[in-house]
Amino acid sequence: xxxxxxxxxxxxxxxxxxxxxxxxxxxxxxxxxxxxxxxxxxxxxxxxxxxxxxxxxxxxxxxxxxxxxxxxxxxxxxxxxxxxxxxxxxxxxxxxxxxxxxxxxxxxxxxxxxxxxxxxxxxxxxxxxxxxxxxxxxxxxxxxxxxxxxxxxxxxxxxxxxxxxxxxxxxxxxxxxxxxxxxxxxxxxxxxxxxxxxxxxxxxxxxxxxxxxxxxxxxxxxxxxxxxxxxxxxxx
Numbered sequence: 443x444x445x446x447x448x449x450x451x452x453x454x455x456x457x458x459x460x461x462x463x464x465x466x467x468x469x470x471x472x473x474x475x476x477x478x479x480x481x482x483x484x485x486x487x488x489x490x491x492x493x494x495x496x497x498x499x500x501x502x503x504x505x506x507x508x509x510x511x512x513x514x515x516x517x518x519x520x521x522x523x524x525x526x527x528x529x530x531x532x533x534x535x536x537x538x539x540x541x542x543x544x545x546x547x548x549x550x551x552x553x554x555x556x557x558x559x560x561x562x563x564x565x566x567x568x569x570x571x572x573x574x575x576x577x578x579x580x581x582x583x584x585x586x587x588x589x590x591x592x593x594x595x596x597x598x599x600x601x602x603x604x605x606x607x608x609x610x611x612x613x614x615x616x617x618x619x620x621x622x623x624x625x626x627x628x629x630x631x632x633x634x635x636x637x638x639x640x641x642x643x644x645x646x647x648x649x650x651x652x653x654x655x656x657x658x659x660x661x662x663x664x665x666x667x668x669x670x671x672x673x674x675x676x677x678x
Contacts (some may be wrong), residue, residue, distance in 0.1 A: 452571050456585045463589050464596035465669050467568055471561050476505045479556070480514040492556055493518050494525040499555035501670075526551065569603045576604075577612055591627030592620050593666050631666055634659035 455467045483489045498506070506515050533550040540548055575582040592600065597620050604616050638656035640646060661673045 450568065452568065452575055453582070453585070455568075456582070456589065459585075459588050460590050462591055462593040462596055462666075462669070463586075464565075464569075464600065465593055465665075465671075468561060468565065468596075468669065471564050471568075472502070472505065472557065475557050475560050476502065476509065479518070480506060480509045480511050484514045484518055490518070490521060492559075494522050495551075496554040496556040496559060497522060497551045499558055502555055502557040505557075565599075566603075569600065570607060572600075573604055573607045576616060577608065587619055587623075589623055591666070592623040593669050594624060594628075595667075595669050597621065597624045627666060631659060631663045635663050 450467065450470055455470070456463045458466065479489060479493065509515070533548075534552065537545055537548040537550050576586065600620050601617055604613055604620075608616060634654070634656045637654055638659045641651060641653055641656065646652075658673055661671070665671045665673075
């Protein structure tokens with residue numbers, strides 16, 4: 443697969459200052475990957491071999507269904523189904539018949555996704571770039587600190603990469619900033635969720651009921667906890 447579709451200037455990801463920047467990065471990479479494999483890449487032998495082997499997860503099947511080129515998806519499904527039948531489902535049989543303690547270590551096609559594998563690889567490189575810029579660029583550190591928030595899953599991912607790559611002096615302030623961006627947002631969203639719950643008390647009912655910012659608080663909480671936006675339009 444062409445590497446340039448996964449080349450995104452880190453500064454572009456952080457400039458908007460709305461939502462989680464790592465969610466924005468993931469979303470951009472996902473969209474590029476899905477558009478690419480649904481286009482001319484579907485006929486590339488090396489791509490088809492990997493999509494046949496790995497398949498796709500539910501999230502990325504949904505994304506592909508949202509594309510206009512249904513023929514591309516049908517052709518990928520056709521060869522994927524053929525390969526599954528040709529392989530006699532050996533991976534799922536081996537896992538099913540393995541000793542219980544070994545099953546957790548065994549992967550099957552039900553656990554893999556071509557798009558996820560591409561995004562995971564690209565994200566690893568991009569997050570390493572984030573760490574390098576954090577170490578070298580004071581303007582970037584300022585830009586990072588101006589982000590609206592970091593979601594829970596990406597806070598873990600950022601801290602893991604930072605712990606493995608940043609020096610002893612750089613890691614503590616980075617950790618403090620990430621946790622601060624996470625905690626302030628969860629506090630804010632949590633307050634909105636609590637307000638939403640209180641609005642169902644009969645004492646708060648009526649035509650002039652003040653819902654504040656709580657109407658979409660459930661979706662915003664799920665976004666902060668899962669990285670996925672279920673609001674209409676998916677805007678962070």
